[in-house]
Structures are given as C-alpha cells and as structure tokens.
Amino acid sequence: MRAVIAESYGAMPEVRDVPEPSPVGGDVKIEVQASSLNAYDAKLVGGFLDGEIEHQFPVVLGRDFAGIITEVGPGVSGFMPGEKVFGVVAKPRLGDGSFSEYVVVPEEIGLAPLPAGIDYRAAGVLGLAGVAALACVDAVAPGHGELVLISGATGGVGHYAVQLAAARGASVIATAQPGPQSDLMYELGAAHTVDRGGDLAAQVRRLAPAGVDAVVHLAGDPVQLADLVVPGGRFASSLGVGPEQLGGRDLSVTAIDAVPDRIVLDHLATEVAAGRLRPSIARTYLLDEVPQAFADFSNSGTVGKIAVAVD
Numbered sequence: 099m100r101a102v103i104a105e106s107y108g109a110m111p112e113v114r115d116v117p118e119p120s121p122v123g124g125d126v127k128i129e130v131q132a133s134s135l136n137a138y139d140a141k142l143v144g145g146f147l148d149g150e151i152e153h154q155f156p157v158v159l160g161r162d163f164a165g166i167i168t169e170v171g172p173g174v175s176g177f178m179p180g181e182k183v184f185g186v187v188a189k190p191r192l193g194d195g196s197f198s199e200y201v202v203v204p205e206e207i208g209l210a211p212l213p214a215g216i217d218y219r220a221a222g223v224l225g226l227a228g229v230a231a232l233a234c235v236d237a238v239a240p241g242h243g244e245l246v247l248i249s250g251a252t253g254g255v256g257h258y259a260v261q262l263a264a265a266r267g268a269s270v271i272a273t274a275q276p277g278p279q280s281d282l283m284y285e286l287g288a289a290h291t292v293d294r295g296g297d298l299a300a301q302v303r304r305l306a307p308a309g310v311d312a313v314v315h316l317a318g319d320p321v322q323l324a325d326l327v328v329p330g331g332r333f334a335s336s337l338g339v340g341p342e343q344l345g346g347r348d349l350s351v352t353a354i355d356a357v358p359d360r361i362v363l364d365h366l367a368t369e370v371a372a373g374r375l376r377p378s379i380a381r382t383y384l385l386d387e388v389p390q391a392f393a394d395f396s397n398s399g400t401v402g403k404i405a406v407a408v409d
C-alpha cells in the first residue's frame with residue numbers, strides 16, 4: 099500500500115510502498131479515506147519525539163483517520179467490516195500511522211463509529227485536535243460569562259477550543275493575527291481577539307484589567323500567560339506545562355494528555371453532527387502531496403486544520 103513514512107529521526111517524509119498491515123487479536127483494519135496533520139506529526143518528523151516514545155522505523159506518519167472497516171481481528175466484539183469509523187492512532191509505539199491506504203488500530207482505544215451527518219473529511223480532522231481541545235476546556239471548566247484566554251486559538255486544537263469554551267457561555271479572548279485568522283475566531287464564537295504579534299499582556303489587560311479567569315495554553319510563553327490570570331484562576335496546557343513550571347502562583351494548573359477514548363470521540367462526533375462544533379479546514383492535500391503539506395504546516399498563518407484526502 100502507499101503510505102507516507104519517515105525513515106529515521108528527523109528524516110523528511112516520503113511517499114513509499116509498504117506492506118499492508120493485518121489485524122491481530124483485538125485490532126480492526128480500516129481503509130483510510132481522510133486524515134489530517136497535527137503538530138504531533140511535525141514534532142515526530144522533526145525528531146523531537148526521540149526518547150519520548152519507541153519508534154519502529156520506517157514510521158508510517160499520521161494520527162487521525164476516518165474510513166471504513168475492511169477486516170477485524172479475532173476477539174473484536176464492538177465493530178464489524180463495512181462500518182464507517184474515525185479516531186486517532188493511539189499505540190504504545192510509533193510505527194503504524196494513518197497517512198496510508200490502510201491502518202490497523204486496537205478497538206479499545208482511539209476508535210468510534212462515524213455517525214450520520216459527518217463526512218469522512220470532517221471526521222478526518224477531528225480526532226487528536228478535538229480530543230485535546232475538549233480536555234483543555236474541561237480542565238478549565240469555564241463558567242457562563244467568565245473570561246477565557248486561548249493562546250494558539252487559530253490552530254487545529256485552538257479552533258475547536260474556542261468553540262467549546264464559547265458554547266459553555268465563556269467570553270473567549272483568542273490570539274490571532276489580524277485578517278483571516280481573526281475573522282475566523284469571531285465566526286467560531288470568540289468575543290475578542292488579541293494580535294499575537296503585538297503586546298499581548300497590554301491587549302489582554304485592556305479587556306480584563308483584573309485578569310482573565312482561565313487560560314488555555316496551546317502556544318506562547320506560559321509564564322507571561324499565567325501572569326494574566328486572576329488569583330485562584332485556572333490554567334490548562336497542551337504543551338506539558340504543569341504546576342512546577344508555574345510554581346508559587348495561586349492557580350489550578352493542568353498539563354493535558356489527550357486520551358482518545360470512545361466516550362470523548364462519541365461526544366465530539368455528536369457535536370459535529372449536530373452542527374454545534376465546526377471543523378475548519380484551511381486546505382486539503384492528497385496522500386502523495388503530504389510531504390509538501392508538512393512543509394506548509396510550519397508556515398505561520400494557517401487557520402484551523404490541514405486535511406489529507408486518501409481516497
């Protein structure tokens with residue numbers, strides 16, 4: 099099958115023919131229709147996950163997938179061939195990925211049925227970013243009318259987090275560059291945007307002189323952001339920032355680890371199907387174009403997700 103692989107730590111992604119994977123006990127095999135790029139994929143290709151998780155080279159890249167089950171391994175009880183599914187490849191070591199014609203994943207983690215009302219393209223950009231966004235917003239638990247600053251709001255995780263926080267009645271302050279990024283933030287429910295290229299602290303202080311109630315940290319300087327939160331406020335980071343890095347502050351700090359369990363995936367899919375959560379796709383690349391997509395992903399100014407069409 100065709101797949102996008104990395105041959106070694108830090109190697110450029112390339113399209114290759116690789117052996118088709120087979121499901122063993124508890125696994126399902128999926129014919130991938132759609133996927134998307136995540137910052138995680140860029141970190142893997144950059145060699146930044148060396149030492150953090152075992153790699154089995156050549157690593158097939160890609161975490162998100164949406165597609166149709168073609169085969170199930172012995173012991174699979176919850177899924178059948180022919181079923182449409184989506185999710186996140188969540189295995190203890192990197193090797194199998196979703197920038198490929200087929201992917202094999204365990205049924206117990208990272209897999210959910212695709213409900214009516216979502217197409218493959220939307221589901222393919224939902225998994226990892228949606229799970230991380232929901233975990234961040236749950237962690238800061240915004241109340242009605244509370245001010246929540248989302249730093250990195252324009253990216254894959256951020257554009258979902260803006261919508262999820264606004265849906266809970268929060269008044270969202272989104273970092274964005276003026277223009278299309280800022281426009282999208284308002285469309286998705288942000289109450290305010292702040293220019294991330296300007297004096298962030300001054301802009302936020304003008305909107306919230308006493309400080310914001312919570313910060314969702316997806317990019318930027320965590321210490322600067324933490325200084326903008328009211329005493330007793332909340333801070334959630336997708337970048338691994340925990341209480342020890344922000345020591346001494348009167349804040350509830352959560353380092354997020356996005357776990358794509360079935361309940362979370364079902365919830366996200368229901369929200370999309372009901373029109374309450376909108377995946378925003380900046381651009382779609384074919385599988386053969388994914389190496390170029392990696393190059394473009396690192397360009398500043400993207401809004402929302404970069405999708406991959408595998409069909």
Ligand SMILES: NC(=O)c1ccc[n+]([C@@H]2O[C@H](COP(=O)([O-])OP(=O)(O)OC[C@H]3O[C@@H](n4cnc5c(N)ncnc54)[C@H](OP(=O)(O)O)[C@@H]3O)[C@@H](O)[C@H]2O)c1
Pocket residue numbers: 136137138141226227230249250251252253254255256273275294316317318319335336337338354355356357397398399400401402
């Ligand atoms: N812990 C977990 O389980 C987990 C799960 C998912 C993701 N993550 C992490 O969360 C982060 C975000 O992921 P993603 O997929 O959303 O990445 P992404 O799509 O690349 O989005 C990052 C966004 O941050 C913006 N940005 C960059 N520097 C900024 C700054 N100084 N201030 C404000 N915004 C800034 C970028 O805007 P421009 O385009 O303008 O540069 C971009 O829109 C990544 O580091 C990723 O690895 C962690």
